[in-house]
Amino acid sequence: MTTTRLPAADIARPAHRDPNVLRWLGAYASSAIGDNVYYIALSWAAVRAGTPAQAGLVMSLSAVPRALLMLGGGVIADRFGPRRVVIGSDAVRCAAVLAVALLLFAADPGLWPLTLLALLFGAVDAVFMPAVGALPARITRRDQLARVQGMRGLVVKLAHVVGAPLGGLGVALGGAATAFGIAGLLIAVSVPLLVSVRVGELPPNDRDTRPGARQDLRAGLRYIRRHRVLGPLVLVVALGDLGFVGPLNVGLTLLADRRGWGASGVGWVLAGFGIGAGAASLLLAVRGRIPRAGLVLSVSIVGGAGAITALAHVPSVPAAVAAAVAIGLLAGLSGALCGALLQTESDPAYLGRVTAVSSLVSLGVAPLTMPLVGAAIGVWGTGPVFTACAAVCAMAGVVGLGSSAVRRAEL
Template identity: 75%
Template sequence: MTAVPQAPVATDRPAHRDGNVLRWLGAYASSMIGDNVYYIALSWAAVQAGTPSQAGLVMAVSAVPRALLMLGGGVVADRFGPRKVVIGSDAVRCVAVLAVAALLFTASPGLWPLALLAIVFGAVDAVFMPAVGALPARVTSRGQLARVQGMRGLAIRLANVVGAPIGGLCVALGGAAAAFGLAGMLIAVSVPLLVSVRMKDLPADDEVAQRTPWRDLRDGLGYIRRHPVLAPLIVAIALGDLGFVGPLNVGLTLLADQRGWGASGMGWVLAGFGAGAGAAGMLLTVRGRLPHAGRVSALAILAGALAIGSLAYVPTVAAAVGVALLIGLLAGLSGALCGALLQTQADPAYLGRVSSVSGIVSLGLAPLSMPLTAAAIGWWGTGPVFVTSAVVCGLGGVLALSVAPLRRAELPK
């Protein structure tokens, strides 16, 4: 499992026709579907075993180790190689989920194993996510990275659409234990697929053993800070996420409740967003590359920010679905282009650390805006809060247009 198959010399073969990329994508999709089933099983089991507040605590506890350890996870991915880290992470997650499934089949242990599982998942995610971000550059050529980001976006949409219903059906038929078992098996499928993926090795670094992890972390942060494109790009991504996560999660729920759209109306709006994001992923998968990537991503962030601000003022569900479709298209486009720029601008030896810095904002800090968004809507209403969030998001686009190296950044042909 630790031997690294050598990738062949890079060719111009499109990523969606490359068996090596497709095996990686299959592993990623299977793992993400397993994650969705896992979260359904965890939430249901927590609600059944405790009070609603206790269940909420169990669901949130994984965010703590993820936020605290993710910078270190980037160092681990770069020191040991993202392939080994992803395979090891999926193996640990699989064993942990199946162990809890077996425990629930035989007993009713209460909340403690669920909380422990959530903590383990969060800690493993702290190394898994930076490694996942560093993998695409090792499985394909630089010219195919935008297409790979589009394919990755489609895999995420598929996991969200398929995983939740499968998890709910499994809970209904066999309870949380059966759902945990299914999640573990789906995650397990990714391991042999990842073992078969060929990777491009980086040049040997004889000084790795002599450097401390702390020095690697400082070197990575210094590399990002000095880079003319990566530093402003990560800030732009952070602003976009901070302005996006609150309104499109808790904010949408409160908006649907205030307007009387109900759960079905909210579901249609979310479906519109998912369809737009899927269309953006499909566009990049087919095209493979868009010219003027820096400028296009900045304009997409600005246009998406305007759409977010207007969502609170649309009068009907149909209009909200249309706006959500536009938000999904623009957010999917800007997200994929920003991800491709991160992949192509960063030295592959630093990609784990670059991904960890980007991920700690998106996955660690941005979710913290959700309770703040809910509280702010209670004080000032949906309109002002959505507009404020749109301004924060739009600042990312303004920054991207203002910094010349980022504005002129291009994807390789």
């Protein structure tokens, strides 16, 4: 599959008016909604086929191959091209989900096909996610990357809003098999859209000619370590995710339980977070550029850390919702700016590996901290643990502010 040089007309358009970008965004939306339906189907099927402990194990299995294979996935994305990898990944996921749907329609096979599907999804995600991160820089101008990140953030929120109810509807109408079928068809829609997306060529001196994958990986890690912006920026991303994931997942549920807010309280707080994150994505999608991006993202991380600390000490649900809106707004802004800066600063030939390294902590390591955060809250309570996690988050902002290259980075 060869890449094609983007026409001048497409290069001149802003991202939100570029048909090429919109085709990619449509493909991403369809795939993301399918993913959300898939997780609803998988959780329901696992609960019906096994014990709660077995269902939890099946749901967590995807993280293992994702963590182990993510760096290799970045090498694959750079070596074969992100468009080709994304198309292949969606095709494999579609075929696997539809196969399990047919199997569940025909029989009651138990947990083993769900286990295999979860492992396969994790392995494919390890290749898919670096390629998705590398693709925007190949379909639009660098000055449009912040806008693309904002548009992508809006699609992610849309996928959560649409995917979960759609998955529940599928389960209600025909059980997990029907929900899996819906997920597979949604993922299938993304494939022809991706095939129609045009991708810019790499300059001849940027094309990867090294003989081995191990050398590719070492070269990518060396490139990040020596880069004046990417090195500290990857550390910013890692610290931010390590401090953010625990409190906003298991910590929030435990906080609501201890305050007597109930499940509805958790729902309102999560809604507040979604509103804040959606507003940040909309801001970037509309403006397209944030001046002094490195400084803004560093300050936003520090502010978000303060809002996480406040969340653990607010007395009521309305106050918690207000804190969650602030967290969503600041975390959404800093996250989108980090993603845009990673793509702006990276050589296109290394983008898959850069995305893989930056995603490894958030998708592979940070989820493993959730049991530790839960155990720590059981011993010390929500206030001290939220404050400690917020301090880790704040360290990310301090690293960004302390690095003159990050602080002065522009989109």
